[in-house]
Amino acid sequence: MIGLVLAAGAGRRLRPYTDTLPKALVPVSAQDAPEAVSVLDLTLGNFAEIGLTEVAVIVGYRKEAVYARQAEFEEKYGLKLTLIDNDKAEEWNNAYSLWCGRDALKDGVILANGDTVHPVSVEKTLLAARGVGKKIILALDTVKSLADEEMKVVVDPDGGMTRITKLMDPAEATGEYIGVTLIEGDAAEALADALRTTFERDPQLYYEDGYQELVDRGFRIDVAPIGDVDWVEIDNHEDLARGREIACRY
Template sequence: MIGLVLAAGAGRRLRPYTDTLPKALVPVDPAGEGTTTVLDIALGNFAAVGLTEAAVVVGYRKEAVYARRAELEDRYGLRITLVDNDRAEEWNNAYSLWCARDVLAEGVILANGDTVHPVSVEQDLLKARGGGRRVILALDTVKTLADEEMKVVCDGSAVRRITKLMDPADATGEYIGVTLIEPEAAADLADALKATYERDPQLYYEDGYQELVNRGFTVDTAPIGDVPWVEIDNHDDLAKGRAIACQY
């Protein structure tokens, strides 16, 4: 199993940082000097749970990630492969994850390149393995939800519905952007992602998860408990991310 980070996004609401950097390389260290980024946190978490390889899907300002690859490999003891997304500035992340379809065949822990979260999330996903589970989503069942969150309705631990477009009161919890994907799920997931972006290139990879569910594939969840995390979309989120990142 290897780590996988989606880091192709532009993050335009984080300008001026993202004038020259992809969202995953925006500084989250308290001083804003770039000593810690979301990509650093994800790679550090992978190393902490014993992974030795990682892949990063790059697109917007990918040269910044290429420039840091050797440093990141040395810092985290990981062999890092970069996967190019040729449509990162045109299409949404269903296509971005599909670009990593060959990596999925290795079995991955997937982390979004804008989610600041503790290593306990990866640890909880690894503990949830077994019992025929092939795709396991990290789920926050504690947070009070609003319209923008990626909401999930579960039947037991199995996903019945995943979308932003539902009444928050109907949701079991929020998907935080971290998933364990077993090798046995790779072909099914890649096919579902392809169907998703071909239907609408602006769809999310979570819509690919819904496509899997619609096809009768069981997508499971693992609750992460009451832990500090944030998805960084704008400068308010970035301030929260910096306050959280310094706790790790």
């Protein structure tokens, strides 16, 4: 199993940081910290802590900034990085971005969004949930109060995930998908096909819409509740401030 990070996004709501950096490299360390630490740093550190040795990173917007630090990241975290170019990162949404990593999926991956600050306990929870025929497992926050922007999930205790979308009454949701997934290698072909169908239908769709496509085809997707854990998806400057509060604890 390897790590896989979606780090192709522009993060325009985080300007001026993202004038020169992809969102995954925006510093989440305290502003007076001696060394800048990004979401990508935190994620690579998590992957190293659980024993992964290889990570694929999907890059696009300002990808040269990731290429410039590849050797540094490899040495710092003891990981072999493979960078995968998304040629439509500034045009299409992330269903296509994840599809660009379809070959990496064959190894089995822990997928992490490049804008999610979270502790290594999330990866450990996913690994502990493996087995008994589970092929895709979503990290799910069942504690947080939900609003309109969150990626909401409905779960049937007997049948796994039934629905995933932002476009749902929060009262109907079981919890929020936090942007971290364990994907077994034998799910790779089915997921890649569902992602292709999704972005060909509408290139602005999310990879979570690809998960929904899979479920609609009869594929079971499971969830693993992460417990009462501090995490944040960084979309704007308010999120970034929250990310800095959280990141210093991990």
